[in-house]
Amino acid sequence: MASPPAPVAPPVAHRDSGSLRPVIGVALVAALGGLLFGYDTGVISGALLTIESDFGLTPLSSGVVVSSILVGAMIGAAGAGNLADRHGRRPVLVTAAAIFTLGAAMASFAPSAAILTAARVVLGLGIGVASNLVPVFIAEIAPPLYRGRLVGLNQLMITLGIVLAYVSNYALEHVNHSWRWMFGIAAVPAVLFGAGMLAMPESPRWLALRGHTERARAALTRLRGPDDPAAVEAELAEAATRAGDTAERTARKNRWRTLTSRSVRPMIVAGVGLQILGQASGVNTVIYYAPKIFESSGLGSSSSILATVGVGVVNLVMTPVGMVTVDRIGRTKLLALGAFTMTLALAGLAATLAAGGQHSSVAWLAVAFVILFIAAVATTLNVVVFIIPSELYPLRIRGTAMSATMFSNWTMNFLVSLTFLTLLDTLGGAGTFTLYAAVCALLTVFALRCVPETRGKSLEQIEQELLTK
Template identity: 35%
Template sequence: MATAAQSRRYVRLVSWIAALGGLLFGYDTGVMSGALLFIGPEFGMTPTQEGWVTSMLLVGAAIGAMSGGRVADAIGRRTTLIIGGVVFVLGSLWCAVAGSVASLGAARTLLGVAVGAVSIVVPMYLSEQVPAAVRGRMVSLNTLMIVVGQLVAYLVNSALAHTGNWHLMLGLAAVPGAMLAIGMAFLPDTPVFYARTHRSNKASAVASRAGMSQQEVDEIIADHAAAEGRGQWQALRSSRWLYLTVAVAAVIGVIQQVTGVNAIVYFAPTLMNQVGMSTTNSVYTSIVIGLVSVVACWVGLQIIDRVGRRRLLLGGLMINVISLVVLAVVYGQAKGHPGLALLSLVVMAIFIASQQAAVSPTTWLLISEIVPMRVRGVGMGLAGLALWGANWAVAQFFLPLVSLLSAGATFLIFATLGLAAFAFVRVMVPETKGRSLEAVGEQFRQRFERATRS
């Protein structure tokens, strides 16, 4: 039995290495915000083509998210993350040498498959690998690494802005990809995967090393024994409470995207360029967004296990809605007015702060906690598909909507969707703080079975 100090060190090591997947996720989604300013003129791209190249990563991510959970169930969470790191390396290098819009789009799609798979499997790995008491902080470390990755992308873009070298901007993602693959090779898989593959002794040993109680280990083994012999799709179709629970997790994934966070992440430089900032200065505005994201996410990481997931998510959504309404008014008047342009950037920063301190970490965490153990692979995949599908829609249609309706009207649409998301969370999402994954699943089972009987 590991001592408490040994368990804490082990959990931190495991969490930091696995969270390199979040760093890659953040870098590859953030790097296009600056690189696009140089790729577009070089290839003579239209706004629709710019949206297409950006969103193809998200098409691949939807595929990766849908398949990543099943692959992780089949070959293990650890092996899936190693393969994901290798694909990151290959996709990044392909992006760097792409010579046409079609080639870049294809490379971004391959990269997206790795992004989507890793975005699901890292929270799955972490939520299954650490004790309930610290699960919020450790799983949310992945979200912190996402915004750190985005900040690194913004800094790289800014450092290379004077050269216009978008090839290097995109290719540098190969470095953390290699680090993820190598680091995961030295870590074990999770107790849940070992229980699924009938290695109870190994499950107990890994769980004990992480400081989990014997009760948590027994619940994991018992839950998988109860589901023995039934396929996950069969279990999902035949059990109303299971598919309703997965549906709630999928809606939570959509909630992360419906207020348009990635419209700001992907297109903040483009938006600021449209109201009069120079191309180089527009790239630099991403650093502001990135710094705010990292600080806010770090704050969220410190409080999520104390405040609770549900309360934090509701507060973040409400600040999002208010910020979007203000932004709709201010940005619409900002063209040719430097003061209003600067105010628009400040409001964007407030919006990003509430998103990264509250909405993003709680949604990723809740998805990893809510999906029941017996349909873990399929359920996480479906929730990830919903999240990445919403992300794709924002990336693909944001700039065309701005051209068609105006930026102000588009921000008001996001605000309305944010209000709908707030209402859903109030009614359907319970608090999961400090509870084992099995206990969370049992709460949903009782809720939906009671609703069926009534």
């Protein structure tokens, strides 16, 4: 008969902002992975026009170049977690930086569309690894009371990376072979990311899991500061207790098999279900195809591009609002509120498109509903989509579980992006966005019924509570 879980000490709260400075610095360095994620995702929008001209691409080959990054992301997300559980978070993130650098160089000097496609797959590998491990690494170094907003730095940097990609596209538009420069300059933050991660401590929780107590203590002291050694010892004892208990229960189990065990299954349902429904809500189709949506509502080409810039700005500006809010009202309430608002916004967009006509007032009403939708996504779904799974999973299988989670994210992203234009042609704008609104309504119910609240709890407390339910 299994022994009951050991009692867990209460979480250690940091009493002053000064003690947060070291962990904020480490989180910012790790979040450079999110910046590269955003930049390498967004840069293709401006680069594609000159790529098509230089290589004489057809619509099909252009689609292959664009979508190849998603294939790489699926592979990277699937493989990164198991490596991180075996070898640590930091070395795998350093490897991701090297992959980003290699991909930027390959894309910049690509002599053919085939090599460029291969480079995009390499960049996708880096994105998949970063999307998996950056939230996990930040979650494992962060104090409980500030973990949500610190993990949210990843999403903020993703949106910043997208905006920087748009800016570089604009700035380099008239440079010869501009797309080569657009891809190549990404090597600079990639090198900074790798050098920065080499100087960062390993996750103290992973070190505790592996029995490296002294290294875990040193890492925690660096992250929390030397002024409160008792708090460091208390947090280390909590991490070591759960690490030992987790190791005892899962040492003889295959990590992937553990994901389907009865105790872990509700966590996987919550984490993977959030990714599937979040992507199926159509959030990325709005980002990818905003100009087409606006043109279908009656805006001209230049006005559609201007409105799309507004979408990007709203996405960037509203993300910090969600970062501040997530630790105050909690993950579940924020997600449910956001999904409900997304439902209303998409229903309004569908009704506007159904009204038809090419009147400018109707077109700008459609823009307003899209802006409302993006604002809701930026402050809620996009903030918690990485935070929630990084907190839910048991320590020993956290990386592997995140692999399954982010693989489902990228796979659904690929499928939704692939089918959007077909849905638009088949169902029309009104029918397509009514379908997405229904998914958002389902996401609202899912958030309230299936996603446990984790606000203000240590990772060890969350693990104990969920495994003993």
